[in-house]
Amino acid sequence: MNTENQHYDVVIIGAGPSGAVAASLLVKRGWQVLVLEQQLFPRFSIGESLLPQCMEYLEQAGLLELLHSNAAALGFQFKNGAAFQRSGEHASIDFTEKFSQGPGTTYQVKRADFDKCLADGAAQQGAEIRYQHTVVAYHNLAEGAQLEVKDQQQNNYKVTARFVLDASGFGRVLPRLLDLEQPSNFPVRSAFFSHFKDGIVDDSFDRNKILINVHPIHKDVWYWLIPFSDGTASIGVVAEPTRFAKDVESLSCLNDFIEQDPFLAQLLNKREAIGAARSISGYSANVKSLVGNNFALLGNAGEFLDPVFSSGVTIALKSASLIAPLVDSHLRGEEVDFVADYSKPLQSGVDCFRTYVSAWYDGRFQDVIFYTEQNHQVREMISAILAGYAWDTENPFVKQSERRLTTLVALCQS
The missing domain is CATH 3.50.50.60 (FAD/NAD(P)-binding domain)
Known part of the structure; x- marks a missing residue:
């Protein structure tokens, strides 16, 4: 050259x-x-x-x-769309309804x-x-x-x-x-993740959606399950570093957390890891x-x-x-x-996403997601944000994200 x-x-x-x-x-x-x-x-x-x-x-x-x-x-x-699970509670968002x-x-x-x-x-x-x-x-x-x-x-x-x-x-x-x-003004968090042959045989599992799963004890700990069309999936767990045992091999750590959640442990009981697991920390x-x-x-x-x-x-x-x-x-x-x-x-748009990410970790947005009597119009506004339309200021939940979400949380928790 x-x-x-x-x-x-x-x-x-x-x-x-x-x-x-x-x-x-x-x-x-x-x-x-x-x-x-x-x-x-x-x-x-x-x-x-x-x-x-x-x-x-x-x-x-x-x-x-x-x-x-x-x-x-x-x-x-x-x-x-996206599916959510928390200790037996299930919810889903269809991005085409936004x-x-x-x-x-x-x-x-x-x-x-x-x-x-x-x-x-x-x-x-x-x-x-x-x-x-x-x-x-x-x-x-x-x-x-x-x-x-x-x-x-x-x-x-x-x-x-x-x-x-x-x-x-x-x-x-x-x-x-x-x-x-x-x-970053976010707390330091770590993620452990790997690809698996997921072995999922549950017919009710929707491979067309990412699954976001809340830890059964710690609401600030969550898992992702991202299925691919060839029978494999990306699986990870995210938490503050103090939640993870020190000096534990990454795949063992990830598998241990999967087993801590009864829903995931059953859904993924035939999983086989593809290669080594990885971890990152302090990524915000x-x-x-x-x-x-x-x-x-x-x-x-x-x-x-x-x-x-x-x-x-x-x-x-x-x-x-x-x-x-x-x-x-x-x-x-x-x-x-x-x-x-x-x-x-x-x-x-980043600030709009930040509103909902912060509220996820403190549990407020989780209560909105799992609320069973959702207003259809509000649901479509939330769906739009989760579909990535965080710059659409015609959406009240984008334009005034913190104020609108605070009001919505109060309604869902009342």
């Missing part, structure tokens, strides 16, 4: 969903785009249960048909294959992607930035760009390099700013809340959808207010 300085209109750090969508949107507008990805695809990632709102952003980027055409072969599972306009169905995906599918689509549209290339330094320039990059042979080279997008997810490259990180994150001189942070590189309502990929794709036309205008010499037109709109 030519190690002399190379120049692009846009350099994107990370080839995950937000990077692939942003790259696709920008090459469609005629810009020369380079994507630098530290890992080799396919590679494992969590965040496997998409929300229907994602489908609009994939369609904007010209990637939706690629997803549809590969879904069956890759074991992706049609998804139309307040907001837009798709009501999506997929549960194996992220290694999903991410590679989108990245391949972005490359087919004209984005250049370099795998196993790591950004190690960032320097501001008068009209852009210079990145120092290390390739797979540990050779260093430099790239300049008129604009840089950080789509590095949990890698959080620019937040680390530019000292943008700040603590925040930053001082989502934008700076000639750069912006996308998706998890900016802020990650919590996996409970599968909002991560939706926020990532929303960020790509919002930023691409602004970068396009900026590159054309137009005046752009990235804070007003990117940071604030993106944050409004």
Whole structure:
């Protein structure tokens, strides 16, 4: 590779969903785009249960048909909602019955294959992607930035760009390099998870929905069960670190928690783990700013809340959808207010999700979900948010999320 300085209109750090969508949107507008990805695809990632709102952003980027055409072969599972279980209480949300306009169905995906599918689509549209290339330094320039990059042979080279997008997810490259990180206001939590041959034979189990299961004793501990169409599933448990025994192997820890819940233990009594289990801790994150001189942070590189309502990929794709036309205008010499037109709109939806995530952990939103006398119209408004439509301010539960939810909780608990 030519190690002399190379120049692009846009350099994107990370080839995950937000990077692939942003790259696709920008090459469609005629810009020369380079994507630098530290890992080799396919590679494992969590965040496997998409929300229907994602489908609009994939369609904007010209990637939706690629997803549809590969879904069956890759074991992706049609998804139309979410199911909930708490000590014998059952509830479900159908995303096709929602307040907001837009798709009501999506997929549960194996992220290694999903991410590679989108990245391949972005490359087919004209984005250049370099795998196993790591950004190690960032320097501001008068009209852009210079990145120092290390390739797979540990050779260093430099790239300049008129604009840089950080789509590095949990890698959080620019937040680390530019000292943008700040603590999340969420408690530190850990997750243990793995893929299984699930062996589920219960005919009442709906594979078209993610199952969110509350621990029978600790309401702040929950499990995900994400079925795929090939008889496998992603299973995980989330709790504050003090709930987990120290020095216990990850799969043993996960299996022990599954056995603590009678419903899950019975449903999954024929499960077989596929490979080792994994764990992550302290994944909730925040930053001082989502934008700076000639750069912006996308998706998890900016802020990650919590996996409970599968909002991560939706926020990532929303960020790509919002930023691409602004970068396009900026590159054309137009005046752009990235804070007003990117940071604030993106944050409004993140804050809506935050309301419901926080209320899930303190039990208030759980009481709403399991309430048996739900108003149909309110139910559709809540369904829209859980389907990812957290930016639809026509929905009162989006526009005034905290106040409306507090009122609803009071009604359900009275």
